Amino acid sequence: MKILVTGAAGFIGSHLTERLLNQGHQVIALDDLSTGRVNYLKDVAAHPHLTFVKGSVLDQALLGKVLDGCEAVFHLAAVLGVKNTVDNPLKVIEGNIDSTRNVLELAYQKKIKVIFASTSEVYGKNTELPFQEHESNRVLGSTKTHRWCYATAKALDEHLCFAYEKMGLPITVIRYFNAYGPRQNGTQYGQVVPKFIEAALKGEPIPVYGTGDQARCFTHVNDIVDGTISCLDSKANGEIINLGKDEVTTINELATMIKRISNSTSLITHISYEEAYGKGFEDMEKRIPDITRAKELLNYSPSLNLETGLKQTIDWYRNNISEKNERP
Ligand SMILES: NC(=O)c1ccc[n+]([C@@H]2O[C@H](COP(=O)([O-])OP(=O)(O)OC[C@H]3O[C@@H](n4cnc5c(N)ncnc54)[C@H](O)[C@@H]3O)[C@@H](O)[C@H]2O)c1
Numbered sequence: 001m002k003i004l005v006t007g008a009a010g011f012i013g014s015h016l017t018e019r020l021l022n023q024g025h026q027v028i029a030l031d032d033l034s035t036g037r038v039n040y041l042k043d044v045a046a047h048p049h050l051t052f053v054k055g056s057v058l059d060q061a062l063l064g065k066v067l068d069g070c071e072a073v074f075h076l077a078a079v080l081g082v083k084n085t086v087d088n089p090l091k092v093i094e095g096n097i098d099s100t101r102n103v104l105e106l107a108y109q110k111k112i113k114v115i116f117a118s119t120s121e122v123y124g125k126n127t128e129l130p131f132q133e134h135e136s137n138r139v140l141g142s143t144k145t146h147r148w149c150y151a152t153a154k155a156l157d158e159h160l161c162f163a164y165e166k167m168g169l170p171i172t173v174i175r176y177f178n179a180y181g182p183r184q185n186g187t188q189y190g191q192v193v194p195k196f197i198e199a200a201l202k203g204e205p206i207p208v209y210g211t212g213d214q215a216r217c218f219t220h221v222n223d224i225v226d227g228t229i230s231c232l233d234s235k236a237n238g239e240i241i242n243l244g245k246d247e248v249t250t251i252n253e254l255a256t257m258i259k260r261i262s263n264s265t266s267l268i269t270h271i272s273y274e275e276a277y278g279k280g281f282e283d284m285e286k287r288i289p290d291i292t293r294a295k296e297l298l299n300y301s302p303s304l305n306l307e308t309g310l311k312q313t314i315d316w317y318r319n320n321i322s323e324k325n326e327r328p
Helices: 011-022 038-044 060-067 082-087 089-110 146-166 192-202 221-230 251-261 273-277 292-298 306-320
Strands: 002-006 026-031 050-054 072-075 113-119 171-176 206-209 239-243 268-271
Touching: 002 011, 011 026, 011 038, 011 221, 026 060, 038 050, 060 089, 072 089, 082 089, 082 146, 082 273, 089 113, 089 146, 113 146, 146 171, 171 221, 192 206, 192 251, 192 306, 206 251, 206 273, 221 239, 221 292, 239 292, 251 268, 251 306
Parallel strands: 002 026, 002 072, 026 050, 072 113, 113 171, 171 239, 206 268
Antiparallel strands: none
């Protein structure tokens, strides 16, 4: 198939692009390089079926051109990260809503299936676990709390997907749960796995926010990509599908594992949410996906355990953090 991947030079997008090419697809990789790196596609740069286009999904003329002749689009381009959400709410709102509207409208005109990358954040601070795609409520706090604007923007994107589906566009919404792996951006977004690894490798304090008892389901990017590609199957049309591993790890456990696996001398420190994100920040205690639907529809079976996945990820950071200790 000829496939457009937006956000193709990003963390998940670059792994997805590599896999699609390895499976024999032709890939148009679109990225504005705001946080992505061309370097992340270096292993496939010379691939005859890859076309890299530097540009924005906010540019409708360009988007129309790159969509021509495609049979599917994986829409991953987004502005994300808890830190970004708190610091740059307007960027987050525009970067998610306007871009998705463009992708859906043009895909609708050209009759191209859309697979949209959404997030477990849309469940908000719901405490009824595990989260089920159709049954679980979204529980969000005040609109004065910027933390919720990413979840709200992604939820509105999902509504847009289903509005276009109602008009006949095949779409699939996937909700990722804490993806991790090589090439993830820790510095700009404050994503916890790369942030802890970078600190551990530099011998700096590993900063745990809050009590560290918050629990998440960390999912290796290879498993995320498996599930994402399976959504090309028409069985996934019109569905919302959780993609994650239903194995729970607290942030304290994560910090301890990363320190041990990387043989780091770093101290694990605790920092209050207020110190990290300012006054009024809210977080959710636990996030666990119900992956029954992914198993049934996609034969999804996330297999990489956290210990093995972290070893592989730490090795990548060890080999890629520059001498100046800059993000690779
Ligand atoms: N990483 C996770 O744990 C996670 C969890 C839930 C959802 N997601 C979603 O998965 C997708 C990919 O996330 P990621 O972790 O790979 O992030 P990422 O920042 O590494 O990737 C996003 C990519 O989009 C590009 N981009 C941003 N705005 C653009 C624009 N206007 N036009 C073109 N390109 C643009 C960036 O340069 C970057 O390469 C996002 O939609 C994100 O919301 C990720």
